[in-house]
Amino acid sequence: MIDSLIKKLPDTVNWFDILSTEGTSTSISFKNNRLHSLNEKQNSGSGIRINVDNRTGFSYTNDSSNMDGIIERALAMASYGDREGFLLPGPAPAAFEPFDDKISLFDTANEIEKGSSVIAAILARYPRANIDVSMGASQGLTRIVNSSGFNATYRNSFYSLSVSITVIQDDGTKIDVWDSISSLSPRDCDEIPGRLLERIRLAENTRSAESGKIPVILTPRAFSRLLGIVASGLDARSVYRGISPFGGKTGEKLFNEGFTLTDDPTITDSPYSYPFDDEGVPGLRKDLIRSGIIENFVTDLKHAEKLGLIPGGNASRGYASLPSPSFSSIIIGGGTASMESMLRNMGRGLLVEQFIGLGQSNTLTGDFSGNLDLAYLVENGEITGRVKDCMLADNIFSLLGGELVLSSEREQTGSVLSPFAFFPAVNYTR
Amino acid sequence: MKRDPQDLLQTGRDALSGLSCEYAEIRISCGSGTSISLSGDDIDSFSTGESIGGSVRVLKDGAWGFVSFNDFSEIKRFARRAMELALQIAGSEKSSVAPYGPVRRRFSTGAGKNINDISIDEKFQLIRSYNNILKSSPDIQTTRAIYRDTVSQYILLNTEGSEIIYDRSYCGVSLSSIARSGSVIQPFHNSISGYGGYEIVEDREEIAEEVVRTAVDLLKAEAAPGGTCAVIVDPKLAGVFIHEAFGHLSEADFIHENEEMRRVMVLGRQFGPEDLNVYDDGSLAHLPGYTPFDDEGVLPEKTALISRGMLTGRLHSRETAARMNEKPTGNGRAINVMRQPIVRMTNTYIDKGPYSKEDIFSAVDRGIYAIDVIGGQTNLEMFTFTSGFGFEVKNGKRGKMYRDIQLSGNVFQTLKNIKMIGSDLQMFGGLGGCGKGGQSPLPVSFGGPHMLIEQVLIGGKQ
Numbered sequence: 001m002i003d004s005l006i007k008k009l010p011d012t013v014n015w016f017d018i019l020s021t022e023g024t025s026t027s028i029s030f031k032n033n034r035l036h037s038l039n040e041k042q043n044s045g046s047g048i049r050i051n052v053d054n055r056t057g058f059s060y061t062n063d064s065s066n067m068d069g070i071i072e073r074a075l076a077m078a079s080y081g082d083r084e085g086f087l088l089p090g091p092a093p094a095a096f097e098p099f100d101d102k103i104s105l106f107d108t109a110n111e112i113e114k115g116s117s118v119i120a121a122i123l124a125r126y127p128r129a130n131i132d133v134s135m136g137a138s139q140g141l142t143r144i145v146n147s148s149g150f151n152a153t154y155r156n157s158f159y160s161l162s163v164s165i166t167v168i169q170d171d172g173t174k175i176d177v178w179d180s181i182s183s184l185s186p187r188d189c190d191e192i193p194g195r196l197l198e199r200i201r202l203a204e205n206t207r208s209a210e211s212g213k214i215p216v217i218l219t220p221r222a223f224s225r226l227l228g229i230v231a232s233g234l235d236a237r238s239v240y241r242g243i244s245p246f247g248g249k250t251g252e253k254l255f256n257e258g259f260t261l262t263d264d265p266t267i268t269d270s271p272y273s274y275p276f277d278d279e280g281v282p283g284l285r286k287d288l289i290r291s292g293i294i295e296n297f298v299t300d301l302k303h304a305e306k307l308g309l310i311p312g313g314n315a316s317r318g319y320a321s322l323p324s325p326s327f328s329s330i331i332i333g334g335g336t337a338s339m340e341s342m343l344r345n346m347g348r349g350l351l352v353e354q355f356i357g358l359g360q361s362n363t364l365t366g367d368f369s370g371n372l373d374l375a376y377l378v379e380n381g382e383i384t385g386r387v388k389d390c391m392l393a394d395n396i397f398s399l400l401g402g403e404l405v406l407s408s409e410r411e412q413t414g415s416v417l418s419p420f421a422f423f424p425a426v427n428y429t430r
Numbered sequence: 431m432k433r434d435p436q437d438l439l440q441t442g443r444d445a446l447s448g449l450s451c452e453y454a455e456i457r458i459s460c461g462s463g464t465s466i467s468l469s470g471d472d473i474d475s476f477s478t479g480e481s482i483g484g485s486v487r488v489l490k491d492g493a494w495g496f497v498s499f500n501d502f503s504e505i506k507r508f509a510r511r512a513m514e515l516a517l518q519i520a521g522s523e524k525s526s527v528a529p530y531g532p533v534r535r536r537f538s539t540g541a542g543k544n545i546n547d548i549s550i551d552e553k554f555q556l557i558r559s560y561n562n563i564l565k566s567s568p569d570i571q572t573t574r575a576i577y578r579d580t581v582s583q584y585i586l587l588n589t590e591g592s593e594i595i596y597d598r599s600y601c602g603v604s605l606s607s608i609a610r611s612g613s614v615i616q617p618f619h620n621s622i623s624g625y626g627g628y629e630i631v632e633d634r635e636e637i638a639e640e641v642v643r644t645a646v647d648l649l650k651a652e653a654a655p656g657g658t659c660a661v662i663v664d665p666k667l668a669g670v671f672i673h674e675a676f677g678h679l680s681e682a683d684f685i686h687e688n689e690e691m692r693r694v695m696v697l698g699r700q701f702g703p704e705d706l707n708v709y710d711d712g713s714l715a716h717l718p719g720y721t722p723f724d725d726e727g728v729l730p731e732k733t734a735l736i737s738r739g740m741l742t743g744r745l746h747s748r749e750t751a752a753r754m755n756e757k758p759t760g761n762g763r764a765i766n767v768m769r770q771p772i773v774r775m776t777n778t779y780i781d782k783g784p785y786s787k788e789d790i791f792s793a794v795d796r797g798i799y800a801i802d803v804i805g806g807q808t809n810l811e812m813f814t815f816t817s818g819f820g821f822e823v824k825n826g827k828r829g830k831m832y833r834d835i836q837l838s839g840n841v842f843q844t845l846k847n848i849k850m851i852g853s854d855l856q857m858f859g860g861l862g863g864c865g866k867g868g869q870s871p872l873p874v875s876f877g878g879p880h881m882l883i884e885q886v887l888i889g890g891k892q
Contacts, residue, residue, distance in 0.1 A: 028519075031683075031687075032686075032687035032688065033687070034522060035493070035519050035522040036493075036494060036525065037493070037494035037495065037496055037519070037770070038493070038494070038495055038496070038515040038516070038518055038519050039495075039496040039497070039498070039515070039770070040496070040497045040498075040511065040512075040515060041497070041498045041499070041768065042497075042498070042499045042500070042501060042508075043498070043499075043500055043768070044500060044501075045500070047479070057476070058475065058476070058477040059477060059478055059479050060477065060479035060480075061479055061480040061481070062480070062481055062482060062483070062500045063460075063480055063481075063482045063500070064500075064501070065502070065503070066480075069480075070479075070480075073478050073479070076478075076550065077476050077477060077478065077550070080473060080476050080550075080554055081473055081476065082472050082473045108518055108519075109518075112519065128689065128690065130687065130688050166688070168688070168690030168691065168694075172690070172694060172811075173811070174809065174810065174811040176809055211656070211657075241469060241470060241571070241572040241608075242571045242572055242610065243571055243572055243608050243610070243615055243617075245613070245615075320477075320479055320481070321475070321477070322475040322477065356807045356808065356809050356812060356813070356814050357805070357806065357807040357813070357814025357815060357816070357836070357838070362615070362616060362617060362804075362833065362834050364608070364615040364617065365613070365614070365615055367653075367834075369814075369816070369836040369889040369890070370814060370889075371812050371813070371814040371838045371889075373809050373812070388812070389812060389838075389839070389840055389887070390887075391656075391814070391836065391838050391887065391889040392889075393656060393836060393889035393890050427656075427890075429656040429657065429887065429888075429889050429890065430887070
């Protein structure tokens with residue numbers, strides 16, 4: 001199909017690339033403590049980028065019975081495109097695949113058993129809890145063909161399991177907790193119920209703290225949410241637009257020297273890795289912030305050309321859209337302190353697990369503000385209960401530029417591997 | 431490619447006819463779309479494409495099997511597969527659906543300028559003219575102007591004999607300016623969308639002008655002081671508040687199997703002041719939440735969620751309606767035919783109350799006037815949303831400008847704290863929409879009048 005499409009391209013074409021994806025997935029969902037539905041999905045599609053007279057046009061379709069018109073549409077768009085002079089990558093094989101054969105071991109009966117036992121374990125402790133569990137397995141193919149001779153395909157597989165629990169206490173107070181895992185093939189989830197039950201148990205008592213500056217430890221999950229604000233400034237597109245706070249600051253030390261943020265699409269066994277990005281550029285491991293110094297930005301070919309950057313494999317797109325810069329796996333360097341000692345040394349402060357409404361504010365300047373969905377008061381180094389109906393509002397850039405302690409323990413949340421982070425004074429409002 | 435809807439209906443009929451189950455439905459969509467995104471002086475992206483998709487959902491022995499696809503040559507096989515999936519999990523606890531219909535109708539988003547008759551050049555020139563306004567001040571660092579349309583034919587048929595064809599067209603623009611002065615960066619944004627013709631996006635220069643003006647003004651605005659205070663919310667913020675803070679609580683899937691929530695959401699319970707009336711109404715044509723039928727083939731209702739401050743209704747899919755022994759309300763919605771319908775809002779609003787805007791201002795000695803909205807989120811007990819900007823209010827008069835203001839609080843307490851409801855109801859909704867259960871963005875609209883709310887928590891330094 002793709003080959004016949006290429007034959008139809010007119011001679012005026014300067015360069016082209018085609019991205020095709022196809023995949024199938026199966027998912028199981030438990031809603032409100034019971035098995036609810038079993039789903040299957042089949043999906044495919046192709047998008048073509050055509051450069052004529054240094055201007056690029058784009059079109060897509062997912063109707064494989066009718067590819068007619070896609071080239072004409074892309075050509076028609078090209079006359080509106082910006083001037084782009086970058087070169088597409090030449091031939092290269094897929095060095096590895098984010099794929100594990102064991103994905104085919106995904107077994108509905110087995111997964112249902114897993115889900116039922118998670119629910120049973122939680123109900124044994126909280127009989128009135130409402131629990132949703134879902135698990136899914138997908139596999140697919142990504143193929144990229146371009147006019148520089150690149151023609152490679154890789155397989156991907158993805159397994160995920162997520163659990164969310166709502167417990168409403170006698171006084172009407174609601175406790176929501178959730179957790180998820182993702183991997184290349186089915187995995188056990190034995191650790192999840194215990195972890196979630198502990199979070200609920202610690203939240204049963206409500207405590208309060210006075211408004212003002214307060215020491216805060218963010219869990220890896222909360223810290224990675226907040227780092228989304230930093231990450232958006234490390235995107236070459238925002239640098240190009242002049243709205244990144246880090247634009248023109250490569251080599252400058254903006255943050256605490258304990259802080260290192262790395263983008264790594266090459267980690268083996270990670271479903272967030274890939275041999276080449278969605279423009280065919282090989283994925284490279286790169287420090288974006290090293291010891292507090294701005295080192296690099298994630299970019300696609302277009303912004304690499306505009307900013308004079310070396311593309312490191314961070315273009316992302318589906319078949320129906322043009323590429324844009326995106327992160328693969330994000331790794332935050334750990335420190336030397338144990339989480340245990342951080343809690344002990346904090347004395348009195350907050351341990352923050354979940355925010356609501358983070359990142360809706362003007363995050364370009366690093367300002368953030370979020371209601372504490374799940375956070376605990378720490379007194380004498382011990383968690384004594386939950387604080388609620390309160391907010392943290394501060395600036396993440398200045399927090400990261402000041403005193404910061406990172407734990408040696410790190411946890412994976414989605415595509416981010418992060419330690420616990422301690423800040424001595426964060427603005428707290430209730 | 432244009433497909434004959436009658437052929438697709440016949441294929442659907444054939445696929446359904448072999449199934450022996452409590453309920454099954456097939457949804458199919460074929461469409462095309464255009465998307466243009468400009469940023470500063472650059473064309474960010476400009477694309478057109480075609481999309482097809484479909485799904486079969488089967489309820490067999492109380493269990494759901496669901497298959498989605500973009501290969502129309504095998505719809506029959508997918509229908510059988512959905513049945514097999516349901517059978518694999520049947521026998522555990524039971525789901526059921528409230529019966530409805532049959533509905534045999536053809537709908538269309540109707541009149542106006544047919545989007546397919548507008549050339550891509552015309553669309554490009556329109557969004558470029560808005561982008562030129564967005565960057566018209568020297569304080570503007572960059573802009574983002576997006577035009578998007580989709581024109582599609584949607585077919586739904588089910589085992590109750592419903593056969594619906596819907597010719598729908600949707601378009602909108604999203605306009606942002608980002609102002610910068612040294613290290614101070616201030617974005618501002620507005621968006622409009624709806625179901626109907628190209629006229630929805632034409633003659634919208636005023637929106638672009640207001641966006642650029644506000645972004646520039648915000649460069650000089652201060653952060654609002656943190657703490658608790660009286661807040662006058664504008665109609666847009668009132669709308670987001672009722673959508674986020676209350677609307678989601680009215681979605682019966684949060685309630686139907688949760689005894690504690692059922693106790694909280696007891697019909698007849700007093701939630702707010704006498705003047706508070708809240709509706710969800712999918713029948714309001716042209717608005718982004720317009721649903722001539724929902725994704726389960728149920729016709730829309732004007733559902734009174736709160737009447738005279740009292741809880742009087744909730745939003746249902748067929749499944750939640752069956753479980754709670756209530757009637758479906760036309761709120762089973764999915765972001766596209768490849769996803770399962772879940773309980774969602776449509777056009778949700780606080781109805782007008784007795785007070786003029788002037789009455790409301792003169793009742794405030796000290797407080798904040800919060801305008802527009804950047805975003806909002808709730809966990810069904812607490813909410814946080816961020817107002818685009820606002821002003822200090824002193825002795826009933828507008829004072830200095832504040833930049834983005836984070837408002838937060840307990841939903842139930844805040845509803846009780848509504849003291850005055852204005853008479854200037856307005857509806858809003860742009861490109862983008864609401865997210866739930868991994869399905870985002872679903873087009874919705876929201877609205878309300880000016881309101882005075884006491885004791886709102888404002889995030890920030892004190």
